[in-house]
Amino acid sequence: MSGQALSRPIATSALAVGRGVRSLWLLALLLVVWEVAARMVGSLFVPPVSQIFGAFVDTWLSASPSSLFLSSQFRADVLPSLVRLGLGYGAATVLGVGLGILIGVWRPAGAFFNPLIRLGMSVPVTALLPIAIVLFGITSGMNVFLIALGCLWPILINTYDGVRGIDRTVVTAARSLRLTRRRYFLRVLLPGASPAIFAGMRISIGIALVLMVISELYAATAGLGFYIVSQQRLFQFPQLWSAIVLLALLGILFNAIFALVERVLLRWHRNVRPDSAESH
Amino acid sequence: MNTRRTGAVVALAALLFTSACGGAEGAADNADGTTKVSVTTFGCEIWNTWAIGKGVYSKHRLDVELVRSGGGSAAVAAVLSGAADFGYVNGYTAINAYNTGFPIQMVSGVNVNALPPAKPAQGVFVGKDSPIKAAADLAGKKIAVNEINGINQIVTASWLKANGVEPDSVSFVALPFTEQIPAVLSGRVDAAQLGYSLLGNNNDNVRSLADPFASNDKIYIATYVAAKSFVGKGDAAKRFHEAITETAQQLNDPANKDEAFKLLSECQKVPAETLAAQPQNALEAAVDVAALDRMAQQMVDLKMLQKKPDLGPFVTDFARS
Numbered sequence: 366m367s368g369q370a371l372s373r374p375i376a377t378s379a380l381a382v383g384r385g386v387r388s389l390w391l392l393a394l395l396l397v398v399w400e401v402a403a404r405m406v407g408s409l410f411v412p413p414v415s416q417i418f419g420a421f422v423d424t425w426l427s428a429s430p431s432s433l434f435l436s437s438q439f440r441a442d443v444l445p446s447l448v449r450l451g452l453g454y455g456a457a458t459v460l461g462v463g464l465g466i467l468i469g470v471w472r473p474a475g476a477f478f479n480p481l482i483r484l485g486m487s488v489p490v491t492a493l494l495p496i497a498i499v500l501f502g503i504t505s506g507m508n509v510f511l512i513a514l515g516c517l518w519p520i521l522i523n524t525y526d527g528v529r530g531i532d533r534t535v536v537t538a539a540r541s542l543r544l545t546r547r548r549y550f551l552r553v554l555l556p557g558a559s560p561a562i563f564a565g566m567r568i569s570i571g572i573a574l575v576l577m578v579i580s581e582l583y584a585a586t587a588g589l590g591f592y593i594v595s596q597q598r599l600f601q602f603p604q605l606w607s608a609i610v611l612l613a614l615l616g617i618l619f620n621a622i623f624a625l626v627e628r629v630l631l632r633w634h635r636n637v638r639p640d641s642a643e644s645h
Numbered sequence: 646m647n648t649r650r651t652g653a654v655v656a657l658a659a660l661l662f663t664s665a666c667g668g669a670e671g672a673a674d675n676a677d678g679t680t681k682v683s684v685t686t687f688g689c690e691i692w693n694t695w696a697i698g699k700g701v702y703s704k705h706r707l708d709v710e711l712v713r714s715g716g717g718s719a720a721v722a723a724v725l726s727g728a729a730d731f732g733y734v735n736g737y738t739a740i741n742a743y744n745t746g747f748p749i750q751m752v753s754g755v756n757v758n759a760l761p762p763a764k765p766a767q768g769v770f771v772g773k774d775s776p777i778k779a780a781a782d783l784a785g786k787k788i789a790v791n792e793i794n795g796i797n798q799i800v801t802a803s804w805l806k807a808n809g810v811e812p813d814s815v816s817f818v819a820l821p822f823t824e825q826i827p828a829v830l831s832g833r834v835d836a837a838q839l840g841y842s843l844l845g846n847n848n849d850n851v852r853s854l855a856d857p858f859a860s861n862d863k864i865y866i867a868t869y870v871a872a873k874s875f876v877g878k879g880d881a882a883k884r885f886h887e888a889i890t891e892t893a894q895q896l897n898d899p900a901n902k903d904e905a906f907k908l909l910s911e912c913q914k915v916p917a918e919t920l921a922a923q924p925q926n927a928l929e930a931a932v933d934v935a936a937l938d939r940m941a942q943q944m945v946d947l948k949m950l951q952k953k954p955d956l957g958p959f960v961t962d963f964a965r966s
Binding site: 409410495498499502503583584585586591594595597598599600601602 | 716717718721722725738741742745746747787792793794795816817818819820824828831832833834949
């Protein structure tokens with residue numbers, strides 16, 4: 366192998382590292398400032414970052430490699446939260462996309478349901494927490510219901526907008542080709558609306574995380590929100606912050622997974638191409 | 646862009662300092678010789694309505710301003726940030742905060758549990774027809790308490806443990822007091838721990854398995870803590886304790902009972918007769934360190950503390966019994 370061929374991957378790696386440093390330096394600096402400031406002040410409410418990361422490892426990742434390092438605390442509080450989040454988000458996606466397509470395609474249904482949708486969107490889901498407890502009891506059903514309801518509206522509205530926004534020329538062309546309903550749905554409607562559907566689903570991930578925590582702060586027996594309240598009552602602030610860090614990491618992870626899925630499934634769509642994304 | 650990023654760093658640093666630097670600034674002396682102090686409150690406490698209404702605080706040269714707080718941990722935060730001078734917390738929360746390293750001191754006790762032969766003031770309530778008859782039947786069940794890891798949970802867990810039920814086998818659920826009995830009656834929880842005074846019109850719909858507070862030794866249900874720096878600054882903390890002591894003495898005098906409930910009634914908007922008929926916790930301003938020590942041991946037994954802290958420096962000399 367020639368020296369030139371060898372130096373190319375090294376140069377590529379160096380560029381990647383450079384890009385990483387460029388994008389992360391502010392975060393690193395903020396963490397250093399936090400560490401120094403917290404040590405100088407000595408506040409027990411805002412402990413140094415090193416202490417928070419120590420608590421993070423001890424609380425969540427202290428198990429053996431055979432358990433993927435996931436501690437019993439992780440299994441007791443994070444897994445129930447993730448299950449609730451998955452069920453609520455999944456239900457919202459199925460319902461939101463289904464109903465969004467229905468009212469997008471069938472104009473009378475759109476006109477009929479529009480006031481109801483606007484009303485539903487305007488009600489803060491957190492205000493329904495006491496009602497959800499009455500309806501579902503102190504069970505995971507209550508958390509799933511709130512997450513699903515909170516995520517439903519952005520997905521539904523975006524799906525509706527996506528369906529209604531399909532280029533009329535494309536629709537006319539599909540009609541002139543006399544496509545079957547199934548082919549029209551799979552080849553025209555779904556691909557045409559999918560960028561908007563994905564946008565709604567992506568917005569809803571953040572909403573799902575927020576509602577997951579809020580619904581567990583109250584009337585729960587396990588979960589990340591429950592853990593946060595519990596540690597606050599015990600004055601265990603490093604542990605409390607470690608749960609907040611875990612939530613942030615989960616948010617980043619979900620967004621990364623979503624971006625990846627979006628990039629694969631919507632490769633054809635101009636806006637999700639890396640070159641066009643950078644130009645925005 | 647760089648200016649923006651530097652700005653963000655400076656802003657974070659400022660935020661960290663401002664959020665963490667707050668401290669007790671000490672009480673301010675008024676022109677009339679009184680000291681203005683702020684005291685956290687959960688609503689209407691009988692000793693505050695009495696001490697303010699009958700001028701006990703004024704007699705001790707204290708101009709008291711009541712500041713609403715959401716709970717014991719919020720009260721500790723208020724005291725440490727200087728937002729309040731005296732924090733109203735239960736004994737367990739106070740011990741926990743002190744053990745964590747917060748620079749606070751206990752300046753007064755107020756409320757302790759009503760011990761037999763006094764009428765039970767608290768209960769573990771189940772539905773009237775519930776199959777749950779005793780503590781042993783609560784294993785694996787859901788019990789509502791007003792806050793997770795709060796005093797009601799600790800006392801109930803200790804009571805369960807004393808009756809052979811492992812507290813870990815029970816799920817404690819945080820619900821506001823007003824929602825606990827409806828939750829019991831609808832079957833959403835199996836039991837609820839609260840005071841008789843909070844049953845509303847449901848006296849006939851529920852029954853109590855026991856008063857978990859009465860099954861314990863003396864428990865400080867309400868105390869006052871202050872920042873260590875505040876206590877060392879002047880004699881306001883000592884005067885506050887003296888005012889609470891005098892208030893407790895007056896409230897413990899049966900001759901003052903009717904007037905005390907009348908004052909409380911004006912604050913709570915509940916008829917004085919109704920308040921007088923409800924079982925009350927006892928009033929005790931002096932702090933019994935041995936009792937606090939037992940409370941700390943309970944927390945160790947429930948694995949809430951790793952080891953029992955030395956509570957000697959925690960309780961001010963003037964507050965000890």
